Amino acid sequence: MHTIYFENRCITICQRADIPSGVSEQQILSCSGPDSIRDLPERFAADTSLPDLYLVAADEAACYAAFCALFTEIQAGGGLVSNDRGEYLMIFRRGLWDLPKGKCEAGERIEECAVREVLEETGLSTVELGSRICVTHHTYHLDGVFCLKHTYWFQMKNRNGEPLRPQIEEEIHKAEWMPWSEVLAHAPLCYNSVKEVISRAGR
Numbered sequence: 287m288h289t290i291y292f293e294n295r296c297i298t299i300c301q302r303a304d305i306p307s308g309v310s311e312q313q314i315l316s317c318s319g320p321d322s323i324r325d326l327p328e329r330f331a332a333d334t335s336l337p338d339l340y341l342v343a344a345d346e347a348a349c350y351a352a353f354c355a356l357f358t359e360i361q362a363g364g365g366l367v368s369n370d371r372g373e374y375l376m377i378f379r380r381g382l383w384d385l386p387k388g389k390c391e392a393g394e395r396i397e398e399c400a401v402r403e404v405l406e407e408t409g410l411s412t413v414e415l416g417s418r419i420c421v422t423h424h425t426y427h428l429d430g431v432f433c434l435k436h437t438y439w440f441q442m443k444n445r446n447g448e449p450l451r452p453q454i455e456e457e458i459h460k461a462e463w464m465p466w467s468e469v470l471a472h473a474p475l476c477y478n479s480v481k482e483v484i485s486r487a488g489r
Contacts, residue, residue, distance in 0.1 A: 288350050290434065291424040291478045292331050299341045299350050309340060317343035320352040327356050327432065331425065357425065357434035361390045363400030365440045366487050367413055369447035374469050375408060377452060378460035383472040385480050387437055396438045404442060408461045409451025416441030420486045422479035439483045 287300040298304075305314065317323055323341065330336055343349030364387025367375040377384050388403035390396060397415055404413055419439040426433055450461035464472075466488070473484050 287346070288353075288423065289482070290353070291422070292327075294478065295330075295334075295336070295338050296478065297326070297330060297339045297341055297353075299343060299346060299353060301346060302342045305340050305342070313337055314340045314342060317341045317349035317352070320355070323349070323353060324356065327353070327425065331427075331432075354434060356432070358431050360433055360435040361396060361399075362387055362435050362437040363390065363396045363398075363403060363440070364388070364437055364483075365400050365404040365413065365415075365442040366419060366483060367404060367408070367410070367442040367444055369444050369463060371447050371463070373447065373463040373465055375410075375444070375450070375461065375463055376469060376472060377407060377458045378462075379456070379458045382477060383475050383480075384458075384477065385439070385483060387439075389435075397440070400438060400440050401442070407453045407456060407458055409453070410444050410448050413442040413444050416443060419483055422482050424477070424479045437479065441487070 287298060287304050289296050289298045299317065330339065341349065364385055366385055377386055386404045386407035388399070388407065390399040401413060401415055404410065417440065419441060422437050422439065424435055426435070447463060450463070452458040452461040469484060473481050476484070
C-alpha cells in the first residue's frame with residue numbers, strides 16, 4: 287500500500303481489502319494500466335472538492351511505478367531525533383510544526399542525506415542513526431514541474447541533548463526539545479506526511 291499526499295488530501299494505491307470501512311464507492315478507482323491513471327494526479331490536484339481516493343490495482347507495484355512515472359521524482363531524508371532525557375526534536379517552519387528533512391545531493395546515500403539535513407536544520411553537531419521508520423510520499427508544483435518527493439525517515443539519537451540552532455535561511459523559526467506528549471499535541475499542526483511519521487514511530 288502506498289499513500290501519496292496532495293497537501294491535505296491523498297491518493298492511496300492498494301488492494302480492495304485494504305480500504306477502510308465506510309469509504310464510498312465514489313472514492314474508489316481502478317488502476318488497469320498506465321493509460322487509466324495518466325491524468326489522475328493533475329486532475330486530483332486541480333479539483334480540491336475531490337475527497338481522498340483509493341486506487342485499486344491487481345498489480346500494486348506496477349500501478350505505483352506507473353503513478354510515480356507521471357512526476358519528477360525527488361529523494362529526501364529526515365529524522366525523528368530523541369535525547370537521553372526522553373525528549374524529541376521538532377522544528378517550526380512556515381507556520382507548521384515539522385521534522386528536519388531535505389533533498390539528497392548527487393551521489394549521496396539516503397542515510398547520509400538524512401543525517402546531514404538533520405544537523406544542518408537544527409544546529410546539532412552529531413546524531414546516531416537508528417532504524418528506518420517509514421517512507422512518505424508527497425506532491426508539489428515547483429516552477430511548473432509536478433514533483434513527487436519520497437522522504438525516508440529514520441530514528442536518530444543525540445546523546446547530549448545539545449542546544450538547538452534553527453536554520454533561519456530555510457524558514458525554520460524554532461527548534462525545540464519536547465516530551466512525546468507535546469509532540470502528539472503538535473501533530474494536528476503538522477503536514478500529513480509528518481503525522482504519518484509520528485503515528486508510526488509511536489506504535
